[in-house]
Amino acid sequence: MMRRRDTLKLISSGATLIFTGLLFPVRVLAKWNEAAFAATDYQEALTTYFPNQQMTESDQITIGVRQEIENGSVVPIKIVTELPDVESIAIFVEKNPTPLIANFDLTPACKGFVSTRIKVELPSDIIAVVKSDGKLFYTKTYIIVHEGGCA
Amino acid sequence: MASSIRLRSRLRDGVCTVRAILRHPMETGFRNNMETGELVPAHFIKLVTVKHNDVVVLHCDWSRAVSKNPYLSFMFEGAKAGDKLELSWLDTKGESDSLVTTIE
Numbered sequence: 001m002m003r004r005r006d007t008l009k010l011i012s013s014g015a016t017l018i019f020t021g022l023l024f025p026v027r028v029l030a031k032w033n034e035a036a037f038a039a040t041d042y043q044e045a046l047t048t049y050f051p052n053q054q055m056t057e058s059d060q061i062t063i064g065v066r067q068e069i070e071n072g073s074v075v076p077i078k079i080v081t082e083l084p085d086v087e088s089i090a091i092f093v094e095k096n097p098t099p100l101i102a103n104f105d106l107t108p109a110c111k112g113f114v115s116t117r118i119k120v121e122l123p124s125d126i127i128a129v130v131k132s133d134g135k136l137f138y139t140k141t142y143i144i145v146h147e148g149g150c151a
Numbered sequence: 152m153a154s155s156i157r158l159r160s161r162l163r164d165g166v167c168t169v170r171a172i173l174r175h176p177m178e179t180g181f182r183n184n185m186e187t188g189e190l191v192p193a194h195f196i197k198l199v200t201v202k203h204n205d206v207v208v209l210h211c212d213w214s215r216a217v218s219k220n221p222y223l224s225f226m227f228e229g230a231k232a233g234d235k236l237e238l239s240w241l242d243t244k245g246e247s248d249s250l251v252t253t254i255e
Contacts, residue, residue, distance in 0.1 A: 032197045037214050074218045096216055097181060104225070105210040109203070111166065111226040117218040119179070150179055150216065 042099040058137035063128050065143055072149030078115035083132035086112045095124035097150055119149035156250040158238050167230035171223045171238055179215040195243055202237040203230055230254050
């Protein structure tokens with residue numbers, strides 16, 4: 001006959017399984033953040049996307065982008081980070097009409113690296129926000145754009 | 152019609168480098184039509200998912216400010232030759248596409 005303690009153990013391990021099963025897809029299929037992507041102010045976009053979270057500046061994030069760009073409609077950019085356990089990499093352009101550009105949710109198999117091409121409207125800071133080990137880190141770099149790319 | 156997705160992978164020292172180009176106008180909604188002068192409605196890819204052997208390795212949330220015909224590159228470990236790699240996207244009009252390739 002099963003003792004009460006064993007039954008409880010069974011129930012709790014089952015519950016753990018169910019919860020891990022539930023949590024993983026939620027993170028992966030996280031909903032596109034309408035409000036943050038629509039925000040027209042950098043601080044608003046940032047705090048909407050990462051509510052109530054502190055960011056620390058880090059020298060373990062590198063933004064690879066040319067410092068002076070002729071045509072802002074195609075700006076190659078890569079973000080590289082040596083930070084451990086990277087969960088996500090987000091890109092913001094402070095002076096763009098909508099400053100939140102893109103977010104990449106990485107899985108443990110991923111290297112701390114993403115590369116893409118973005119539009120930049122005006123000379124502006126570009127900010128990369130990396131979530132590592134549950135905490136937010138950022139670095140920024142200023143680029144000059146001669147012809148805006150958001151039209 | 153040809154696929155909107157070009158997906159390439161390269162395996163070196165256990166690290167798979169993925170590079171993709173997606174054919175899409177990525178309209179911001181801020182641009183005027185040259186002839187009619189009317190605003191061209193926003194139309195851009197919002198979500199991109201890459202799966203390795205049916206398991207998600209990368210998920211992207213994009214805005215209108217990713218360039219036309221978006222380029223994406225990233226790297227992951229644990230892949231071997233013959234593995235399945237799948238990329239799919241979904242845009243603001245609900246249109247989507249996906250492509251499966253084999254890692255070589």
